[in-house]
Amino acid sequence: MDELLSRTEEKMEKTKAALLYDFSMIRAGRANPRLLDRLTVDYWGAPAPLQQVANISVPEARMIVIQPWDKTLVKAINKAILASDIGIMPTDDGQVIRLVFPELTGERRQELVKEIRKKAEASKVAVRNIRRDAMEEIKKVEKASEITEDDAKDLEEKTQKLTDRFIKEIDEETAKKSTEITTV
Secondary structure (H helix, E strand, O other), rough: OOHHHHHHHHHHHHHHHHHHHHHHOOOOOOOHHHHHHHEEEEOOOOEEEEEHHHEEEEEEOEEEEEHHHHHHHHHHHHHHHHOOOOOOOOOOOOOOOEOOOOOOOOHHHHHHHHHHHHHHHHHHHHHHHHHHHHHHHHHHHHOOOOOOOOHHHHHHHHHHHHHHHHHHHHHHHHHHHHHHHOOO
C-alpha cells in the first residue's frame, strides 16, 4: 500500500509542477526567457525549438534578445513569435530580434492575478481528484479483504494529509506569484 501512497504523491507532485510551469509562463512585467520555451521555428522544413537555433539572453529587465545562429532564420523566428500567444511585437535589425515588454498597467495586473487564481483552483481540483481516486482504490482493496479496516483508515488519513500538504503548497505558490505580479 506504500506503492499507492507514493503513486498518489507522484501524481500530486506532477500537478504542482505543471502549475509552476504555467506560472512561469505568465509575464510579470519582467522579461523571462521561459516564455519562449514552447516556441518552435521552421528550420529547413522541420520544426525546431527556438533554443536550438538561437541564443536567448535578457540584457535588461524588460527585454529579451534572440540571436539566431543562422541569420536567415530571423524572418522565421519573427513569424513564430507573431503566431504565438506571447502578445509581444518583435523588432529586428536583420541580425537579432528584440522583444520589449511593456510596463504592466494596474488593470492588467489584476487580470493576471485572476488568471493565476483560476489556474491554481484547477490544480487544487486535480489534486482532489487524485485523492478521490486513491480513496476509491483503498476502498476496493479493503473490500477485497487484501488489507484490514484499520490499515484502510490509516491509508485514508495519510492520503488526506498528503492532499492537505499539496493544497497548502499550491496556495503558497499562488500567493507568491500574485505578490510578484502586483508589486510595481
